[in-house]
Structures are given as structure tokens and as C-alpha cells.
Amino acid sequence: MRQTFDETTDPSFGARHLPLVRARLLEQGLDGLLVPHEDEHQNEYLPEANDRLAWLTGFTGSAGAAVVMKDRAAVFADGRYTVQVRAQVDAGQFEILDLVEGGVPAYLERAPRGAVIGYDARLHSPDALETLGRAVAKAGAALKPVDVNPLDAAWAEARPAQPQAPIVPHEDRYSGESHVSKRERIGRAVAEAGADAAVLTAPSSIAWLFNVRGGDVIRSPMPLGQAILNADGTAELFLDPAKVTNELPGWLGDAVTLKPTAALDDALDALAGRKVLIDPAQSSAWYFDRLEGAGASVVRAMDPCAVPRAAKNPVEIEGTRQAHIRDGAALSRFLHWVDTVAQDTLPGEREIVGVLESFREATGMLKDLSFDTIAGAGPNGALPHYKPVGDKIRPIEKGSLLLVDGGGQYLDGTTDVTRTMAIGEPTADQRRMFTLVLKGHIAMATIRFPAGTTGHQLDAIARQPMWMAGLDYDHGTGHGVGSYLGVHEGPQRIAKAVNTQPLLTGMILSNEPGYYREGHWGIRIETLQVVTEPEPIPGGERPMHGFEQLTFAPLDRRLIDVNALTVAERAYVDAYHAETLAKVGPLLAEGPQADASALAWLKAACAPL
Structure with missing residues (x-):
């Protein structure tokens, strides 16, 4: 058994x-x-x-x-x-x-x-x-x-059996570029790196390059497999035959040869005498040992799909925008429920998770969650990656906070958003801490930066308000996010740890500073944002990147100490809420997510401070 x-x-x-x-x-x-x-x-x-x-x-x-x-x-x-x-x-x-x-x-x-x-x-x-x-x-x-x-x-x-989720095409209307174009483009990059071929082992690269999606990786629509991409754009794709659907060979075309996973060893041996690119940070040592043993010349370099995958094209960005608006309507319905029904019934964390998931399912377009929902009531909210399980499940309580972090997988985009809500009347201390986190969040949302800037260089901006108060948080400020792929995606990130990858136009990252008081409650505000094209600033000398906000869901006004915000920070919150109402409101007015009471609540929640 x-x-x-x-x-x-x-x-x-x-x-x-x-x-x-x-x-x-x-x-x-x-x-x-x-x-x-x-x-x-x-x-x-x-x-x-x-x-x-x-x-x-x-x-x-x-x-x-x-x-x-x-x-x-x-x-x-x-x-x-x-x-x-x-x-x-x-x-x-x-x-x-x-x-x-x-x-x-x-x-x-x-x-x-x-x-x-x-x-x-x-x-x-x-x-x-x-x-x-x-x-x-x-x-x-x-x-x-x-x-x-x-x-x-x-x-x-x-041991459980290996997953065998079917692998299906991911249409160009979502990907924004055909797999033929991608293979040719990445093939040229392989040649420019001085290699004849590249061995790809990361599920996200396989999914992105061939415009396919699967279900082997939990909460991520990715297939497990390997590929050998030649510099001319032709490729061999190694998959468990049980996962190959009838439509897949036709989708991939003649330039891609489908082979069973069992054929990989011989295929690597056949690269003898060739220069083969492989990523020493993404691929296991076994591949290097096998290639070197076969007589191939190994070129150690970053996975050639990593940066192109991270820098989203206009179709992917627009798809992500629409996914977030749809998800924002579901989240607004949930926040309305927390602010009304839950305030009276004081449900447990499991029920809270179920209600949020039901609102996302009501969109009619949810493929899966993007990760297991985090719902932390009171002291559990002080655990950044807490999940409501076993005997640790708590009901929400008056005078405390509820932190909920979740997201959805949609064909056009991946979402990830955190909101912290007051249960009952918040204390002055809770409002102070929430506002410090909000100030850091706003600083990151509004920063402008020159080409070549890394997330490591930006990280302190979100922490500065907390540092000035003698506080900090022990996780990164932002991670990369895929386009109907993994909710955690590199090579970009915003964190204290040194990262040499510059932030490029089209890269999607989270903005999620937080504060956690062990044994009491936690606070985190998270939205996703995309790096914009560099533009000139009036009176400036260099064009600057910025961030466009993708996530739209109201912040809990009761937790904001308006007097602690600058004029510019108040203006940001008002503008963000106005945009939230303008984009999310129509989905609550009609369609599958229509909810008159939630719409009325949203109008009040998004009123100017």
C-alpha cells in the first residue's frame, strides 16, 4: 500500500x-x-x-x-x-x-x-x-x-507513481509568439553562445519554448520532460509517451521530433564531438557527467529560454492584465464577504480558503490555483508561508488581523495577491504597522530606475520606512511570475541577496513587503507589477523604467493611518483605488461575477481617503 x-x-x-x-x-x-x-x-x-x-x-x-x-x-x-x-x-x-x-x-x-x-x-x-x-x-x-x-x-x-498529466498546446493567442519563432530565436542565441545545441531540463523552459502546458508540477501547468534544441531551431523533445495527446505531434510539426524519455541517454551520447550549452544552475550534474563522458564539449551558460521567458511580450502582458482584472473581481467579492459575513460568523481558516477558491472558480476560467492558499488568522498570520492544516487551524477573532495570500492559474495569466484585513476595530498599533508596510509598498510601486538596475539594488527601497522604525521582514520583496506558468519564476527577483539579472521591460514581479509579530498577527501587502519601457522624465537626462500595477483589489482602509502618509502617498492610494473600481467594477455589475452588494461595497472601499 x-x-x-x-x-x-x-x-x-x-x-x-x-x-x-x-x-x-x-x-x-x-x-x-x-x-x-x-x-x-x-x-x-x-x-x-x-x-x-x-x-x-x-x-x-x-x-x-x-x-x-x-x-x-x-x-x-x-x-x-x-x-x-x-x-x-x-x-x-x-x-x-x-x-x-x-x-x-x-x-x-x-x-x-x-x-x-x-x-x-x-x-x-x-x-x-x-x-x-x-x-x-x-x-x-x-x-x-x-x-x-x-x-x-x-x-x-x-512510492507514488510519477505524474502523467496530458500535454496540450498553448495557443498563440495566449503566448504571443509561435513555437517555431521561439525555437529559431533561441537557436540563434545558442549559436551566438558558441554552441551547436542546448540541453533543456527546466519544465518552465519546455512549456514556454514549445508552447505547451501540462500538469505534472503541483499548481503549475508544466510538463516534466527534456529537450535538445539545435542551433538551427530543430529539436528533440523527450516525454513520457503516456502524456502525449493526439493533437501534440501536429502542433509541434516536423521540426520537432517526439521521443520517449527512455531515449534521452542515447540522445545525449549522440552529442559526442559537439558543443552543447547547458545551465549549471538549472540542470543536474548527471547531465554534465553524461555529456562529458560521451565526448561532448560542454558550454556552461544560463538556460537560453530563461530571460526571453521572463521578459513578457505585449500579448502576454495584456493577457496578464485581463487575468488580474478577472481575479480582482473574485478577490473583491471575497473581501466583501470577509468584511460582512465573516465579521459576524468568525469562520475558521479552512472555510476562508474555500470561500476564496469558490469566488475564483465562479470566474468560469480558473484552471487551478497558482499555489495553495495561505490564510493566517491572528498568530498564524505571523508565519509567512503558513497553510491552514491540522490542529493549527484557527477561527478569526475580533481585534486581530487576517492575512490571505492566494492566486489563480488562467490561460492568459498567473495571479498572486496578498491582502491583510482587520477583524473588528483595529488597534492603533496594527494601523501603524500596516501603514509602514504600505509606505514601503508604495515606494516600490512608484520607483523609477535606469536600464541595468537589478532587483537587489531596489530591495532597500521597500524596507526603508520599516528600517527607520527599527523593523524588517525576513523574506524577499519580490519574485518573478510566469505567464500561465510558475508563480515563482527567475532569473529576476527583488531581495537582499545579490542578483545580477537586470530588470527588463516586460518582466513581472511581485511587490510584497510585510511585518510579522510572532504570536500575534502578520501583515503583508502584495500586488504584481510589470516593468515598463524606459521613458524620459521631464527635466531628466536618462530614460527610466518603472512599474505598471497589474493587481487590482482594494486595501483595507480601516488599517491605513492617513495622517502618516505623505500627500504623494495618499494620492497614490486614491488613484489605485479609483483604477480598481474602474476596472473591477464592471465585472461585478454584469456577467458571471455579477454581485450587486459586492459592487456597492467596492465603491465604498475605493472612495478617496
Whole structure:
């Protein structure tokens, strides 16, 4: 009987699997094993069949790692999951450590001298392995690739089947560019990089390049597969035959050869003598080992699809605009419900999640959520990545706050929005903190910046109001978002961590500063925005990029301390609310989302401050 796991897992789930893995280590003569969160495709969100870290430890966060040794083990998670990891992992079996501060490398530096630590080359990028290898060498130990992953061998029959969601065309009216044009364009980029072909392994790149969508990755319409793209634009696409629909061969055309996944090894070997581009940050070390073993000349470079995919074309941007207006109507209906019905009934977080999802489904165009909805009542809102599960579910309470973060997947765009709402009358302290977060949010929404600027350089702008008050938040300010693809998309981001990717016209990012008071409540304001074309500023000397707001849903006026806003900040809020009413209001007036009471509420919520 297969074992499954989710966020309700109790700590004994992972603990009972640890001895099974150690037995397999003994069989292979290993002293330890590296267990990353990532799978063979370096995914952030995983099919259950590939979530090895969750099976081993019970921890189901989207970032983490583990190390298993003969006599000890450790699990690593970042600041978003501090509470979750301690609730899901047996601290008697696993030492719980910080993923960022020291992380796995620091732990490996304390490995026993002479220890042999196994790793599965399909699960680690070469860049990651290089760092881990240095740490192990410092301890006088060694890393060893395994032919059979000891964890997979221990999981064996209990492991869920690999996903086999059908792969379907994503029409040009949504993509804005044919896959023929994309393949030719990216093929030229491969040639300019000095390569004859490129090996692509990222599901988002496969989906984008061939204008296809699937369902192998949770909450993301992406297929698991690989591709070899030649410099002339022809390609081989490797997919599980069970996922290939009747329409797919005709959609791809004669220039794309469909092959089963089992044919990939031989295809890589056939690249002998050719220059092959592959991304050392996105593709696993196994590909590099295979290509080098076959006699190919490896060109290490960024996935050639990454930046073109991130810089959306006009069709994708317009589609995203429409998806957000549609989603904004659903969210406005939800916010109206929170402000009326929920204020009296004080529902639990599960019901809150269900109501929001029902409003999104009522659009008639929702394909899926873009991630599992976060609904944090009171103290749970202080956990940035909290999900309402198990015995942690709380009802909302008067005098506290409700933080809801969710999004939808639509054929024309992906949404992600967070709103924080007062339950009952907010306190002066809650209004102060919300307004500080709002000031940072406005600063990021209105910033102008020259070409070549990175998100790393902008991050402090959103934090400045909080820093001046001696406050901060422990997550990034913004992540990239795909076009009916992943809700987290690189290479762009806005965060403290150094990122060298300049923000380019058409890139979509979130703007989500926050504040979290542990044990009490949390505040986050998130909208998506797209980088605009650089334009001159009157009296200026250089054209400047800016951001166009994509998300339209009202802010809770009760939480805004108007006196703490500058004249310009008040003007921004009024203009944003006026645009929200103008764009979302018509959908509440007629059509599938018509809701007269919600429309009346929206008019009041969007009135000038």
C-alpha cells in the first residue's frame, strides 16, 4: 500500500523512514547521504513522487535539505518555515538547522574524517555540488555519486507513481509568439553562445519554448520532460509517451521530433564531438557527467529560454492584465464577504480558503490555483508561508488581523495577491504597522530606475520606512511570475541577496513587503507589477523604467493611518483605488461575477481617503 504525505503529517511519519534509508546506506558502503528538496528537474514545487525530503523527514516546505549519517541526521529549512519544520519533523531523530545561516555546507564541514557521503547526481546542480564538495573536503571526507539512490530504494513500492498529466498546446493567442519563432530565436542565441545545441531540463523552459502546458508540477501547468534544441531551431523533445495527446505531434510539426524519455541517454551520447550549452544552475550534474563522458564539449551558460521567458511580450502582458482584472473581481467579492459575513460568523481558516477558491472558480476560467492558499488568522498570520492544516487551524477573532495570500492559474495569466484585513476595530498599533508596510509598498510601486538596475539594488527601497522604525521582514520583496506558468519564476527577483539579472521591460514581479509579530498577527501587502519601457522624465537626462500595477483589489482602509502618509502617498492610494473600481467594477455589475452588494461595497472601499 502506498504511503502519502501532506501538511498534516505528524513527526513520526518521517522518523520511521530514517532506519530504512540507513539500512540502504549500509548495503552500499556509505556513511551518509545528501537529500536535497529539489528533484530531477530542479523544481521548487514537486510532484509527490519526487518529494524525497518530505518522505524522509515529514517536512513539506518548498525549500530545504537533509543530511543522513549513520548515527545522526539533520534537516534544514529557512526562516519562512521555522515553525512548520518543528511541527512536522521529529527533533529526536533530526537536528533542525537553518538552511541559510551556514546551512548544509557548515554541517558537512563537521563530517567524520574519512566518511564517504553519497549523492544522487540527478538531484544536484553542479554549482551546488561544488560548494558541498569543498565543505566535505575540509572535513577530510569525500562525496561519492550513487548509481541507485538509497532513499529511492528504501521508498520502493510505497512510492507514488510519477505524474502523467496530458500535454496540450498553448495557443498563440495566449503566448504571443509561435513555437517555431521561439525555437529559431533561441537557436540563434545558442549559436551566438558558441554552441551547436542546448540541453533543456527546466519544465518552465519546455512549456514556454514549445508552447505547451501540462500538469505534472503541483499548481503549475508544466510538463516534466527534456529537450535538445539545435542551433538551427530543430529539436528533440523527450516525454513520457503516456502524456502525449493526439493533437501534440501536429502542433509541434516536423521540426520537432517526439521521443520517449527512455531515449534521452542515447540522445545525449549522440552529442559526442559537439558543443552543447547547458545551465549549471538549472540542470543536474548527471547531465554534465553524461555529456562529458560521451565526448561532448560542454558550454556552461544560463538556460537560453530563461530571460526571453521572463521578459513578457505585449500579448502576454495584456493577457496578464485581463487575468488580474478577472481575479480582482473574485478577490473583491471575497473581501466583501470577509468584511460582512465573516465579521459576524468568525469562520475558521479552512472555510476562508474555500470561500476564496469558490469566488475564483465562479470566474468560469480558473484552471487551478497558482499555489495553495495561505490564510493566517491572528498568530498564524505571523508565519509567512503558513497553510491552514491540522490542529493549527484557527477561527478569526475580533481585534486581530487576517492575512490571505492566494492566486489563480488562467490561460492568459498567473495571479498572486496578498491582502491583510482587520477583524473588528483595529488597534492603533496594527494601523501603524500596516501603514509602514504600505509606505514601503508604495515606494516600490512608484520607483523609477535606469536600464541595468537589478532587483537587489531596489530591495532597500521597500524596507526603508520599516528600517527607520527599527523593523524588517525576513523574506524577499519580490519574485518573478510566469505567464500561465510558475508563480515563482527567475532569473529576476527583488531581495537582499545579490542578483545580477537586470530588470527588463516586460518582466513581472511581485511587490510584497510585510511585518510579522510572532504570536500575534502578520501583515503583508502584495500586488504584481510589470516593468515598463524606459521613458524620459521631464527635466531628466536618462530614460527610466518603472512599474505598471497589474493587481487590482482594494486595501483595507480601516488599517491605513492617513495622517502618516505623505500627500504623494495618499494620492497614490486614491488613484489605485479609483483604477480598481474602474476596472473591477464592471465585472461585478454584469456577467458571471455579477454581485450587486459586492459592487456597492467596492465603491465604498475605493472612495478617496
